[in-house]
Amino acid sequence: MIVEVLAILLGTAFLMLALNKFPKIAGTIAFFVSLLPFLAVLSWAGQMGINIPSYLNLLHFESMATYNLGAGSLLLEITPLGWFFLLLLASLFPMVMLYSVSFVRENAGGFYAAMLMTMLGTFGIILAKDMLTFFLFWEIMSWSIFALVLRGHDRRAIVSYLAFGSMSAMLILFGFMILYYDTDTLLFAHMHLAPTRLNLVALSMIVAGFAVKGALMPMHVWAPHAYSKSEEPFVAFLSGGLSKLGYFGMMLFMYSVAGMGLLASWGTFRDVSWFGYSLAVVGAFTAFAGTILAVMQDDLRKLLAYSSIGQLGYIAIGMGIGTPLAITGALFQALNHTFFKAVLFLAAGAVYYRTGKWKISELGGLGYRMPFTFLASLFAIFALAGIPITSGFAAKWLLYEAAIEKKFLFVTPIMLIAGVGAFLYAYKILYGVFLGEPRYDVKEAPLGQLVAMWILVLPLVIFLVFPGWVADMAAPILKEYGMQAIPHTPFVITTSLGVYNTLAVIFGIIGTLLLALVLYKWKPQEVVPHEDNYLAGEPPELYENISMHAAYKYYEPFEEVFLPYFRSGAEKLWEVVLYAGEILGTGARKIYTGMVEDYTMYILLFFIILIGWWLLW
Amino acid sequence: MTLNHDDWGKVARMMSKRSLWMVHFCTGCGAMEMPPVMTSRYDMERFGMHAMATPRQADVFLVTGYLAVKTLKRVVQVYEQMRDPKYVIGFGSCTINGGMYWDSYNTIKDLSKYIPVDVYIAGCMPRPEAIIDSFLKLMDMIDKGEAIGWKKYHKYYDQYKKNQRMAYAYRLDEVEDIKEDDAK
C-alpha cells in the first residue's frame, strides 16, 4: 500500500492542477486524499506497541516496500522514529487541508497540488531506508515548499528560502557523499560509522543542513520571511509540521545512523558528547533569542514565526542532551509544537480572513466577536507558554529535568528565562488581537476553519491527561538506540529528580476552579459595554478617532533595553559570509580570462604538474 | 421617607463603615487640605480609610470645591461608575451654594441637585479636623442606616438626570437633541 499511497498523492496532485477552476471541489478531494497518510499511521500503530481498536485499522499497510525504478529502487520502511514523526505530520495535514477549503481562493489547484507534493515528499522522507531515497524525497519536499513560498509574491522570502534551501541541500548532499565514501553503502542499517574526524565533519554538515529546515539559529534567516509572507494553512503546515522533518533528520543521523560512538569521539562532558552539548547550547540560544525577537514584533505572523523558532530551539536542546529523558522531552515538545503552532497560525489566518489585517496594533477586541477562535488560540497559547492546563508543560518539564539531571547549570536558566519570555509575547497576541477595544464588527470564522482548529486543540488536552502515552511512543525509539524508556504510567512520569503527576494537577485545577466558581457566583453582576471605562472621568465617545487600544509598541521599554543587542542580527552574519564569498568569487573569476591562450596554458600547466607528480612519485 | 434600609445587613454596614475607600475629585483648591488628612498629622487610615485611584474600587466620593458644568459631566460619570453602596461628601462652600462662585455663569451652585450628597462640610476652606469629623459623621450615618444617597439616586433617577441635563444645556427648558441623545 505504501507505493500506492505515493502514487495516489502524485496522481491527485496532477488532478488538482486540472481542477484549478473549482477550488471547493479540489479542496474536498484533496482533504479526503490527505487522510491516507493518517490511515497508514493508524495501521502501523500496532507494530509500535500502541494498541488501537482494530476498526481504526482500515487499510492494512505493509511495513516495508521496494519500488524498482529503471536505474535503482526506492527502499521504504517504517521505523518507530519515523512513525512518531509521521503521526505528527499526518494528523496535522488533513486539518490544514480542511482549513484550506474555505481559505484558499486564488489559483487553488496549484496550492493543493504543491501541498500534496510536500506530503508525498514527507511520506517518502520518513519511510526512506537509504540515503538516496531520503535525498530524492527531501528535494521533492523542498521544491514543493518553494512553489508554495513563491505564491507569497515576496522577493525577500523567495530569495532567502532559495538560498538557504540550496545551502541545506548542498550540506546534506556533501555529508551523504562523505558517509558513502566512508562506508560504501547507502542503506542506513548497514552504515557502521567509525569514530573518525571525517565522519564527524560529515555528521556536522548533515546536522547543519537539517538545522536550516528546523530553523535553528543562525540558519533561521529564511524562516521569518517565508512564514510571514505565505498563505496561512501552508505556513501552519510548514511551521507546525515540516520544520519537524529537520529534527527528524537530525535524530535519524545523530542517533540511528551515527550513534553515541561517533558523537562521543570529540569528547564528552558529563556523559553528554560535546557534539550534543554544542547542539544544546545552540538550541538554548535559539530559544532565548527567538523569544526576545518575538516579543518585539508587531506583525502577527512575524511574531509567530520567531516564537516558532524559539520553541523549536527546545527540541534541539533535548536532542543535544540525548539522554532518554531528554529525547522523550524533545519528542514531546515536537508533538506539542506541531499542534499549538498550527492552531495559532490557523487562528491568525482566520483573523486575517475576517478582518484583513496582520498588524497586532491594528487588531483588537476580537475575543467577543470570534469566541471559538479565541478559545482555540487561548489553549494553544497555554500550551506554548507551558501552563499546566495543557500538555505544553509536560514537555518543558521533561527537558528541564533532563538538563538538571546532567547538571547543566548555565543552559537551564536560559531555557527557563526563555519560557518566561514566552508569556510576554503570548500576552501580546492575546491582548493585541483578542482583548481590549472591539474595533471590527466581524463574524466568527467559517465552520471548516473552526473544526480544523478545534481538532488540533484536542491532542493538547489528551496529552495533558495522558503524558505517559508520549513516553510509550518514545519507548520503541529509545529501545532502538539501546536506551531504557523513562519510568512512567499513563498519568505519572518519574525521573531521578522528581515526579510529575498529572492527575494531581488536573483534580487540583478542577477542584480549585469549582471553589472559585462558588465564591464568584455568590453575588450577581451586570455586564456593561466596553466603553463604560474609567479614564479619569473622560467619556471616550467624545474622541471618536482616538483608539483606546494600547497595543501599538506594546513592549516599548523592553525594546529600548534589548534592541541595541539584537540590532545586528543573524542577517549581518550572513552578509559577512556573503561578502567573503564575493571576494573569493571575484578572485576566482580572474582565472577565467576568456583568452584561449590562457586556457591552453592552464591545460599545459595541469599536465606538467601531473607528470611532475608522477615522476616524483 | 419610604426607603427602608433593612436589606443591608447590620454586619455588612459595620464592615462597610470601617473600610471606606475614597476617590477624591480634586478640581478645586480643597485638594490642598487632603495631604494632612492622609499623612501622619491626622492619619485617616486609622478609620480604615484609603485613597483609591479609580471610582470602580471606591465607596466614598469626595468632591472638593467648585464644579464647572463641564466637570459636572465627569463627576456624574465617575459617580455612576462607582458601585453601590456609595457615598458622596460635598467638601467646602462651593458644593453647598457656590461659595465665592455664587454668580459665576459656569459653575453649578448646589451639588445635591445633580447627585445625592450624604454629608456636607461647610467652610472655605474646611480644616482637616472638619474633614475627619465628616468622615466620622458618615460612618455614624452608615451605621444607623441613614446614608442612603445611592438609594435616592436609583429612586429619583429621572429627577437627577433632568437636572443634570438642564445644567448641561445651560437652560431650563430641555433641549430636544439631548432628549434624543438620551433615548439612544
Next chain:
Amino acid sequence: MVDFFALGEQILVMAFLVTLGYAIGMFFNGFARKITARIHNRVGPPIYQGYIDVFKLFGKKTNISHGWIFDLAALFSIAGITLVFLFLPVAGFSMLSTDGDLFLILYLLAIPALGFALGAGASGNPNAAVGIMRALMTMLAYELPLVMVIVAMMVHYNTTSLAGIVAAQSNMHWAIFLPVFLIGAIVADMALQGMLMEKPFDIPIAPHEIATGPMVEFGGKHLGALMLYKMMGIVVETTLFVDLFLGGGVILSVAQYGWLAYVVNFLVWFGLITFVFFLALLINAVFPRFRIEQALKFYWKYDALVALLILIWIFVEVST
C-alpha cells in the same frame, strides 16, 4: 478500591489549610499597612483591616463585568493561587502532592497571573494594558536571578522537588547556613521584592501613574477576588522563599514528636514567613519606585551577576 475515609480526611485537611492560608493572607494585609503606618509615624489601621476590606468588597450591592473573558480573571486568579498553595510544602507538610515539583510550582504560578492579565486586558482600559505590560516585564526581570539561584539549589541538592529540598534541609541544615546560599538568599530576596510587587518594584500597580494598572476596572467582588489572590500570593511567595532557604520552617521531625511537631512547625513557618514579609515591608516603606527599564537593568545586571557567581560556585562544587 478508593479509601473514601482517607480521601475525605485529606480533603478536610486541605480545606482547613486553604482557609488558614487565606486567613494569614488577610492578616498580612492589615499587618503590612500597620507596619508601614508605624514607619511613617502614623497610627495606621487596625491589624484586622484586611478581613474588613475583603468582606466589604464581597458585600458590595452591585458588581459590573465587562463580559465573560473579564470574569475569567477572578476565577483563574483564585483557583490558580489556591492550587499553588496546595502544591507547596507548608511547614514540611505537602497537601495535594507529596512531590511538590518546583518547576511545576513555578509554572502553576503563571496560571493566576495569566488569568488576571486576561481579565485586565478584556476590560479594554489602556491603563490596565500598560499595567500588565509592566507586570510581565517585571516578571521577566526578577525571574532571571531567581531561576539561576533555584537551578543552583536543584543541582546542589540533586532534586527538582521542593519537598525534596525541604527534606534535605531537615535537622536544621538550612540552606541559608551555607555561605553560597546565604548570598543566594539575598539574591532571591531581591527577586521576592519584585514578586511581591513591593517598592521599589511596584511598577505594575503604580497607583499615581496608571491608576493601579491592571486593577483599574475591577470593583466589588472582582476586586475582592483579586485582593484574595494578592493576599494568598504573599503567603505563597514567602512560603516558597522559606521552603528554599529556611528549611520550610521544619525544626521538629514528625516521626519523632508526632502532633507536637506539626504544631511547632506550623508556628515556626508562620513566624518565618512573617519575618520574610516584614523585611520586604521595611524596604517597601522607604523606597521610591523604579522605572521599568531600571528594574530590568537592576535585576539583569546586578542581581543576575551575583547569581552567576553562585552558579559558578556550584559548578566548581559539582565538577570536583
Next chain:
Amino acid sequence: MMAKELFPEAQELRKGRIRIETIKDKVTEIIKKLKENGYGHFVMLSCVDWIKEGKFELVYQMWSYEYREHVMISIKIAREGDSMVTLRDLFPQIETYEREIHEMFGVNFVGNPRLGEFILEGWPHMPPMRKDFDTEKFVKELYYKIPEVKEE
C-alpha cells in the same frame, strides 16, 4: 533694535513697558517686525470689552528676553460686524488665544480654522464675557431655578 526705535509713535508707560496703539491692518506687520527684532516670545492675546464705545480692544503682548521689555500692541475693533485676521502663521500659540476670545467674546478671527467649541461645551447663549451678558440674571434664572430633588 528696541521697540521704541522701531516705532517712534509707541509710548513708554514705564521702563520696560511699551504700548503701541494702532489700527488692525497694521498689526501683522508690527508683530512680524518685532519678531524679527528680538521680541521672540508671544506672551498672550487678551480682549477687553469697551461697551460704551461699542468696541473690543485686543491686546497682543510680546516680550523680549534680549531687552527685557514688554510690548503691548493694542487695537480696537467694532463690537458688531467687525473681524480680525488670524496671526497663527507668526506664532502658532496665538491660535489657542483666538479660540478662547472667539468663544468668550464672539470676536471673529478670519483664517483660523479651529474657531469652534473650545472650553464651554454646548453653550447656547451670547458669549458670556461680553458686558451686555447679565451674569447674575443668568445664574438666578438657571442654577437657582433648577429644582431640588423632591422626595416623596
